Amino acid sequence: MLNRQLPLTINVKKLTEQEIQLEGALPVSKLTRVLEAVESAEGEIYLELAFRKDEQSARVAQGQASCTVKLLCQRCLKPYEHALKASFSLAFVYTEAQEERLPEIYDPVLMQDDNVRLVDLIEDDLILALPIVAHHTSVECQTLRYEEGESVAEVSSTKENPFKVLEALKDREFKGSKNKP
Numbered sequence: 001m002l003n004r005q006l007p008l009t010i011n012v013k014k015l016t017e018q019e020i021q022l023e024g025a026l027p028v029s030k031l032t033r034v035l036e037a038v039e040s041a042e043g044e045i046y047l048e049l050a051f052r053k054d055e056q057s058a059r060v061a062q063g064q065a066s067c068t069v070k071l072l073c074q075r076c077l078k079p080y081e082h083a084l085k086a087s088f089s090l091a092f093v094y095t096e097a098q099e100e101r102l103p104e105i106y107d108p109v110l111m112q113d114d115n116v117r118l119v120d121l122i123e124d125d126l127i128l129a130l131p132i133v134a135h136h137t138s139v140e141c142q143t144l145r146y147e148e149g150e151s152v153a154e155v156s157s158t159k160e161n162p163f164k165v166l167e168a169l170k171d172r173e174f175k176g177s178k179n180k181p
């Protein structure tokens with residue numbers, strides 16, 4: 001499916017006056033700061049942003065973006081695909097006084113003029129949405145280890161009895177709290 005390509009730069013005044021809903025894609029290669037934070041990424045990022053003026057006449061945009069990036073699993077050091085998603089609640093301000101009056105639900109975007117790069121609106125939130133420690137789900141990580149020829153016995157022993165593992169954990173927590181002064 002071909003996605004409509006979004007413009008790289010948008011005019012906030014026009015979009016909010018006309019209450020435009022932007023929907024389309026950008027090449028992930030434009031997200032240079034996201035690319036620095038991940039192992040690799042290619043393809044497109046899908047973006048929906050609805051522009052309007054809110055009840056207080058603030059110029060705002062709300063929506064979400066999603067793309068697939070590759071992260072390096074910190075357990076097995078192999079790359080894996082991660083669905084990166086972020087949602088946005090932005091308000092465009094032209095002065096610091098305007099910024100101070102904004103309700104807390106909005107992230108302020110300080111404007112120089114009416115134009116802004118679309119990438120600049122979404123990159124911060126996408127980077128914040130990345131996992132703090134990247135890793136496979138434990139099942140996927142174990143499957144990988146298994147594929148690499150670790151003995152079947154070893155793999156099955158780690159999978160053996162999830163409840164036992166849980167009990168052991170609970171036990172430890174309980175003892176831990178009892179030992180506290």
Ligand SMILES: [Zn+2]
Nearest residue numbers: 073076136141
């Ligand atoms: Zn892994």
